[in-house]
Amino acid sequence: MYRARVLVAFLLLALAGLLAALGRERQRAASLGRGPDRAGGKAERCVTCHVRPEEDPGGAHARAAVGCSSCHLGNPLAFDKARAHAGMEPEPGALRTVARTCGRAGCHPREAGRVASSLMARASGIVSVDRFAFGEIPEPRGTASITDVLAKGERTPEEDHLARLCAGCHLHALRGNRDDAIHGNGSGCSACHVARKLPGAVPRPHPPVDARVTDDRCLGCHSRSGRIALTYEGLYEVERSQAGACGAGGEAATLHDGRPACRAEADVHRLAGLACVDCHLHTDLMGDGRAYEHAEEQVEITCEACHGPVREGGETTWGGARDPVTTALLHSRGETRPPAERVRLGRRGTPLWNLRPTATGWVTFRKGQGVALATKQTPADANHLLRGHERLACSACHAAWAPTCDSCHTRFEPAGTQWDFAKAAEAKGRWVESSDGYAAREPALAVRADGRIAPAVPGMAMELDATAAGGARLSRNLWSSYDPHSTGKKARTCASCHAAPRATGPGTRVGQRSLDAKELARVAAVGPCLSCHAKASDRVWRDFAASRERLARGGSTCTFRGRGGPGSSVL
Amino acid sequence: MILGRLTFGLLAVAVLSGLALAPFWSAARPLESLEALNGATPWGFFLRAVHALSSWGFLAGTLAHLVEVLARRSERKLPPGVWWRSVLLLPVAVLALLGGFLMRGDAEAQAALAVAREIAATVPILGRGLGALLLGGPGGDLAAVALHHAGTFTLLAWLLTAEHGRALAPDLRSTVLAALGSFAAAGVVPVALGPAVAPDGALLLGPWYLLGLQGMLLHLPAAAGWLLPLSLLLALGATRHLEGRARSALLAFAAAWAAAFLAFTLRLLLAAR
Numbered sequence: 001m002y003r004a005r006v007l008v009a010f011l012l013l014a015l016a017g018l019l020a021a022l023g024r025e026r027q028r029a030a031s032l033g034r035g036p037d038r039a040g041g042k043a044e045r046c047v048t049c050h051v052r053p054e055e056d057p058g059g060a061h062a063r064a065a066v067g068c069s070s071c072h073l074g075n076p077l078a079f080d081k082a083r084a085h086a087g088m089e090p091e092p093g094a095l096r097t098v099a100r101t102c103g104r105a106g107c108h109p110r111e112a113g114r115v116a117s118s119l120m121a122r123a124s125g126i127v128s129v130d131r132f133a134f135g136e137i138p139e140p141r142g143t144a145s146i147t148d149v150l151a152k153g154e155r156t157p158e159e160d161h162l163a164r165l166c167a168g169c170h171l172h173a174l175r176g177n178r179d180d181a182i183h184g185n186g187s188g189c190s191a192c193h194v195a196r197k198l199p200g201a202v203p204r205p206h207p208p209v210d211a212r213v214t215d216d217r218c219l220g221c222h223s224r225s226g227r228i229a230l231t232y233e234g235l236y237e238v239e240r241s242q243a244g245a246c247g248a249g250g251e252a253a254t255l256h257d258g259r260p261a262c263r264a265e266a267d268v269h270r271l272a273g274l275a276c277v278d279c280h281l282h283t284d285l286m287g288d289g290r291a292y293e294h295a296e297e298q299v300e301i302t303c304e305a306c307h308g309p310v311r312e313g314g315e316t317t318w319g320g321a322r323d324p325v326t327t328a329l330l331h332s333r334g335e336t337r338p339p340a341e342r343v344r345l346g347r348r349g350t351p352l353w354n355l356r357p358t359a360t361g362w363v364t365f366r367k368g369q370g371v372a373l374a375t376k377q378t379p380a381d382a383n384h385l386l387r388g389h390e391r392l393a394c395s396a397c398h399a400a401w402a403p404t405c406d407s408c409h410t411r412f413e414p415a416g417t418q419w420d421f422a423k424a425a426e427a428k429g430r431w432v433e434s435s436d437g438y439a440a441r442e443p444a445l446a447v448r449a450d451g452r453i454a455p456a457v458p459g460m461a462m463e464l465d466a467t468a469a470g471g472a473r474l475s476r477n478l479w480s481s482y483d484p485h486s487t488g489k490k491a492r493t494c495a496s497c498h499a500a501p502r503a504t505g506p507g508t509r510v511g512q513r514s515l516d517a518k519e520l521a522r523v524a525a526v527g528p529c530l531s532c533h534a535k536a537s538d539r540v541w542r543d544f545a546a547s548r549e550r551l552a553r554g555g556s557t558c559t560f561r562g563r564g565g566p567g568s569s570v571l
Numbered sequence: 572m573i574l575g576r577l578t579f580g581l582l583a584v585a586v587l588s589g590l591a592l593a594p595f596w597s598a599a600r601p602l603e604s605l606e607a608l609n610g611a612t613p614w615g616f617f618l619r620a621v622h623a624l625s626s627w628g629f630l631a632g633t634l635a636h637l638v639e640v641l642a643r644r645s646e647r648k649l650p651p652g653v654w655w656r657s658v659l660l661l662p663v664a665v666l667a668l669l670g671g672f673l674m675r676g677d678a679e680a681q682a683a684l685a686v687a688r689e690i691a692a693t694v695p696i697l698g699r700g701l702g703a704l705l706l707g708g709p710g711g712d713l714a715a716v717a718l719h720h721a722g723t724f725t726l727l728a729w730l731l732t733a734e735h736g737r738a739l740a741p742d743l744r745s746t747v748l749a750a751l752g753s754f755a756a757a758g759v760v761p762v763a764l765g766p767a768v769a770p771d772g773a774l775l776l777g778p779w780y781l782l783g784l785q786g787m788l789l790h791l792p793a794a795a796g797w798l799l800p801l802s803l804l805l806a807l808g809a810t811r812h813l814e815g816r817a818r819s820a821l822l823a824f825a826a827a828w829a830a831a832f833l834a835f836t837l838r839l840l841l842a843a844r
Contacts, residue, residue, distance in 0.1 A: 003744070010751035017758025021617045024761075028610065037611075043603050045610075075767040077603045079610020083763075087770050100768075 032079060039067035044076045046084060054204050060332065061209045071101050071209075091175050093189030095121060102189045110325060111286055115189065118287025118298065121171040122146065125294040126225070127162060129508045133460040133476050134158035139510050143291050146170045150422040157412065157471030161431050167421035169221035177424040180257050181220040192217050192285070211329070212368045213285075218276045219256060226459075227403050230255070232276070232485040234266030236403040236440040250440075264440045265400055267487045272373055278366050279306070281350045282325055288348065294509060296448075296482075300346030303394035303487075306355055306364065308377045315344050321351045329353065382537035383491065388522070388544060391447075393454040393483075396497075400488035402443035402457045407436045411465035429469070442496050446481045447519075449511030456481040459508045480508040494534065499527040532558075574639055578632030579732050579741035580749030581625045586729070588622035588753075589721060598714040601676025605764055620757035625749065626671060628756075629728075630664045630780060637661065637807070641822065646811045653734060654811045658804055660731040663724050665780060665800075666705075670720025672778040673706075674713055679765035682775045684716075686788070690796030774843045779836075786835030803828045 033048030044067030056063040061071070069076035071092035078084040092101045095116055103112025115121055122145035132140035136158050146167055149159045167173065168181045175186045182191045185207075195207040196216050215229065222229035223237075230236060235253055238246070238260050246252050246262035253261045269279065277285070284299045292298040305314060319339030330336065330353060337343070337353070344352045344362075354365040355375060362375040378384055378394075410433050418430030446456035459480025465473050507513060515523065526544070533540045540547040550556050595612060597604040608615035637658075640646050646654055669687070673680050684706060691702030707715030733739050741749075769775055777785045788796055806821045806828075813821060 006748070007744075010748050010755070013755035014751035014758075017755035020758035021614070021620075024616065024758075025614055028616065029613070032611065043600070045606070073768070075606075077606040077767055079606060083606075083610075087766055087768060097771075 028080075031081060039063060040065050040070070042067070042076075044069060045079055046072075046074070046076055048079065049081070052205070055206050057206045057209045059208055059210050070104065070107070073097065073100060091186040091188075091190065093186055093191070093193065094174060095172050095188040098188050108189075111282075112189065114287045114289045115171065117289055117291050118171075118285070119292055119295055120221075120285070120287075121188075122291065123166070123170040124291070126166050126169075128293060129460065129478075130162055130166065131158050132508070133462070133474075133478060134161070134464065134466065135472060135474055140508050141293050141510050143293060147172050152422075155422075157466040157469040160412075160429075160469055161410075161466070163422045164418050164420055164427075164431050165433075169224060173421065174424070177421055178419045181224075183217070183220050183256075185217070191220075211332070213275075213277045214368070215275050216256070223255060223257075226480070226482055226484070228483070228485040229276070230261065231264075231401075231403060232267045232270050234264050234270065234486075235261045236264055236401075236438060237261050238438050239435060242437050262440065265486065265488065267485050268489045269487060273366060273371065274364070274373070275366065275368060278354065278364065278368075281346050281352065282329070283346065283348065283350045288350075296509075300348050300350050301352075302347060303398075304378070305344050305346055305352060306362070306375050307394075309380075310344065313345070313349075315342060317341060318343050318351070321345070321349075323350050326351050326353050382535070382541070386536050386541055388526075388541075391451060391453050393448070393452045395455050395483045395487065396445055396453050397491035398487045398489075399443055399455045399484050400486045400490075400492065401440045402455055402484035402486060403438055403440055404443070404457045405435050405438045406458050406461060408460070408462035409434045409465075410462050412467075412469035412471070414468050442492055442500070443484060444479075444500070445497060445515065446479055446507060447513050447515060448481045449509050453515075454481050455484055456507070456514075457484070478506055478508050479512075479514065481512050494536075495527065495530050498523055498530060573745075574632060575636045575736060576742060576745040577749055578629055578636055579736055579738070580745035580747075581628040581632055581753070582728060582732055583741050583746050584625040584749045584753050585622060585629055586725060588618060588625060589725070591618055592622055593721065596674065596717070598712040598717055601674055601680075601713050602764065602767060603676075605675060609764065616761070617757055620760065620762040621753045623671070623762040624756045624760060625753040626668055627780075628749070628753065630668055633660060633664050641807075641810065641825075649735070649811075651811055655808050656731050657735045658808045660728060660735065661807075662800060662804060663727045663731060667720060667724035667728055668780065669778060670716050670724060673716045674720060675764055676713060677765035677767060678769040679775045679777065682769065683777045686777070686785075686793075686796070689793045690788075693792070693794035694797060774839075776839065776843055782836040782839050783832030783834075786839040787831070789839075799828075 033045075033051070035048045035051035037043060037045045037048050039047050046068035047063060050063070050068060067076060068074070072088050072090075073092075074088035075084050075086055078086075089097045089101055094101075098112045098116070099109075103109045119125060122143075124143050124145050127144050127146055127149060128137065128142040129140045131137045131142070131144075134157060136156060146162065147170075149155070149162050150167055150172075152159060155163060168178055171188050171191055173179065173182060173187050173191075175182070175184055179185075183196045185191055185194045185196055190209075192213045193211065194209050194217075195214070215233070219229045219233075227237060235255065237255065240260055242260070242262075251263040253263050255261050279301055281300050284301055287298055304311060317339060318337040318341050321343050335353075342357045344355050346352065354367055356363055356365065360374070361377065363372040364375045365372050410431060412429060412431055414429050416430045417426040417428055419425070420427035443455035443457050445453050448454050456479045458478070459482075460476055460478040462476050463474075464471075464476060467473055525548075529540060547556075551558055592608070595604060595608045595615065605619070608619055610616075649657060669683070673684050673687070688702050688706055688709065691706065692698045694701055703715075705715065705719055707713065765775070766773075776782060784796060784799065787799065791799075803825060806824050810818050810821050
């Protein structure tokens, strides 16, 4: 009897177990996808469920070629959804896991390693200039990164300023952390290499992922601060109070994020159809593995690299060019270069692979469409060989305009809230910026750290009140030398430089300065002569010092006797 | 003793279910094959659960039967050789089960394999060879592990159990009850696989029956991985030859060992949470 009872009890238990297992078996069978379970020659069970065409990024990252887990991680062997999605990276390309996604062996380990040390990831220039502007460091230099700032528990007023106003624009900024700068594309590699979802476009679970980076992806971050992406497009931001008052010929516009703007002349390269990446080298954008402090140190491309005159060592043959990334890039595009073909190089020797010599001269190929554009070489004429202009950067004359903001007021208000990128949430207190309005005008000139004279605009010229954040009240009048990306085919007039106010005050780089008294005097001396001697080919400019000497001796027919003219003490 | 017979029945169920599982497992792609068994094979998860739970039941039964024998002071009923070989059944069962754990090929199994290799390497003279023999060479597949799991240790476990129970096979009633019990448990207790790749910063856990040892090894050198279990086995084996205080001392040592093992198991589980 006892034996029978035990057997019946075990039978009933087994039956209960089998019934429970039957439920799980039905669930398993129902949840099983019907798609293939392999991709790229390996087990990839993600594609048993993710079969919709719009879930396929296509191109080199096509689902059939790399599957899903190569980028999204997770468990590609599992059939069960929960197990398959465990450990997934929802934001492939994010620098926190990039070594296992884009940077995995066999994919892009070299590029992923460099991106983490690039300025777009570290933003160390923004950090050091902001610290300098707040008076926290004596010089605008240092390699502290924006992630160092965001990781801090106790923040200085400047770090708080960075965390709230500046920390949305770097490659560590994750999707969902007020991602208007990266357009929700994702951080890291995806910020640039994932096609942006345009307003009004049909939602697509998986956008294309490729090396053809369009300008709209640069715009998110580079429409701020120096605003070079806007200038390149022929746009400049204005205050809301200025909206609709764009001045003569200026058409009102609205930026992608709703900021009011006005139209101006676009960069000549933009008008020719060149995208940002058509000029900028992979080392400019992704870095070369070194931790630079400021953008101009990382950027290799120069106007002269394409347009000449080529610096010594700035041209070689493909047989002598050594850059594995460019070689791999050409290979991926199915292109080759004959070893004897000439190639121009960036400042650190990176080949400009889309600039090629032809029988009629150099041509630039648009990387996206491959369209060839004749690339004019700088003529050896009077305009470009003018004595006294040896130190001028190309942009000193060819930057047609620059966005400027002469009076910025920055203050901290303890009341109210503002997004804090360190906390990825609204936080108490806010930094408020206000200005008397933006303008687009010909930039002033200043001396860069490398000694060349280049455009300069007010950069952090502001009245800073950080007292409510425990900081100081400061008045800053910093100037920043940069290329505004408003290149015009026609150079600005001589008078616009020689008879215009100059940049004054300290620069935002060590070694950058405004023109000194002697330089200013020399520049001003030219001004009065321009009304008669407007052309660079005029003989007075062949040796201006000799011309002045001749005038002083009375051997000139010059009749100008105004202030600063030949008869004045300025000469 | 019904517990001993039921334990033998559980071993039989484990062996039979293991034979049924064998065609689905691949030494070259262990995790992939087990994911397919769990996710794409009708009733595959159930079969795997029956195998795992009957094996765990066999180990638990062996331990419980050992405690029962020691509590009843009935170890002297066995000849000394048989007793020592019966004590040896404990590590053999653990090694057989550990082989099954390693055969999962997931991140936890890979970590456990690395630890097992490190422990084996600390055995004087034989270490490296022993590791290669039992676990295969680093970078190789899991064929050696599978061979000892399904062959060496299972056969040894069967022979030692049969000798201890003085029967070549379990009786039908115990086998049926063991099978029914395994079915019941397999229906309600899912036997999950570990993660394919170790999550960043996560603590990977070994098999539940070795968690205590894993916890101890966080504070002790790798050699403790075989010295500590050896000390327990020697103490258990020696009880057959001693009486009175000496026997009590050995049992106290075994009890303390078990208590420490349990404490470290709990500590590790809490740390993992």
